[in-house]
Amino acid sequence: MLGRLLADERRPHFFLSYARSRYRPENSDRWVVKFFDDLCQDVGHATGMQNPGFMDRQIPVGGEWPDHLADALANCRVFVALFSPAYFLSDYCGKEWAAFLKRYQALSAGLDVPSAIIPALWMPMRPDEVPQPLQSMQNVPPGFPAAYAAEGLYGIMKLGRHREHYKETVLRLAALIKERAAECALSPRSIPSLETLRSPFAENPPGASRPAIRLALAAQSAQRLAPGRDSYYYGRTPREWTPFRSEAHTMPIGAYAGQVLTELGHRSIIDGVDEAGARPADSPSVLLVDPWAVKDRDIGKRLRQLDRDPVNVIAPFNADDPETSARADELNGDLTEVLPNSTALHGSAKRVTSVAAFRDALPKAVNEAVTRYLKTASVHPPRTPPTMPRPTLRGPDS
Structure with a gap:
């Protein structure tokens, strides 16, 4: 690209x-x-x-x-x-x-x-x-x-x-x-x-005192799909996963979620579950899961690890995707089996059937994630005042 x-x-x-x-x-x-x-x-x-x-x-x-x-x-x-x-x-x-x-x-x-x-x-x-x-x-x-x-x-x-x-x-x-x-x-x-670049505004954006929301994507690339699964909703990387793709909606779900969070006044960090490593303690997190991906050996293993410390989940089930609709009960069962604790959290949404429903579900999941984070996050005030260098606008690789 x-x-x-x-x-x-x-x-x-x-x-x-x-x-x-x-x-x-x-x-x-x-x-x-x-x-x-x-x-x-x-x-x-x-x-x-x-x-x-x-x-x-x-x-x-x-x-x-x-x-x-x-x-x-x-x-x-x-x-x-x-x-x-x-x-x-x-x-x-x-x-x-x-x-x-x-x-x-x-x-x-x-x-x-x-x-x-x-x-x-x-x-x-x-x-x-x-x-x-x-x-x-x-x-x-x-x-x-x-x-x-x-x-x-x-x-x-x-x-x-x-x-x-x-x-x-x-x-x-x-x-x-x-x-x-x-x-x-x-x-x-x-x-x-x-995907490799960092926003030059990220160091000190307006509203920086609020914690950034980590959006973790659990999805496959088009090359890793199970045989027979329609690649229409997928791209070359998990970040290009577009579960509600249509003539009216072509934006990948991670990018769309980031835009919605911006409207709500949140900063966001978007990555894949295989990129994130151990989830940072200083980031409220929401997991966006493709129900088709939970049977992937590597993704399933990572999701089971994440579920030990539950995180709010949103699972798109596009009602206009005939494959997903036909196997919705099976997919929902797989999702619940791999993420039993996370899917049970208040604010999680297991069957989100449209873009409008996703937009309604995301703020609820984020609010629950932030509330839980604020209750459990440890506060460690600095022993001495930090020194902050004057920011300068530099190239992304500086």
């Missing part, structure tokens, strides 16, 4: 990085989509390019989600970050930032060029809502409407009296994108796998 390098005319002029909303899945992010469409129209007019911008909503149904993101990050000329409180809590937004930053630093080393990262204010933000290393960035360039700084893009879109201010802001952003792309002249360059 290093990203294909595209011919110049096919490269997106900008990549829109934003924190998804899941408040109303049937109508999610429509204001962001409108902003993206308006910005593409103005960038297209300004540049004459056939591919003004990239947003993850453009990924075709059935497309490889990580591959399309990597391709866009490897080829875009400018990175537009849609700043909001949720943006800096999103692990995936941070990984997108880290991937582009690594590419930009490699190509601009020693050159006197401006930043190819352009902030766009989705919501007005206080200084303490922006990570300290980014507080020196010019979030509102000269000449932009005052209403944009006061209300953010979302505010001037929603408030009718700011209609002209919104159109002017989008036009000025398009001009800035064109100008910055020409000044930076950033050529295509392959990027590392997003």
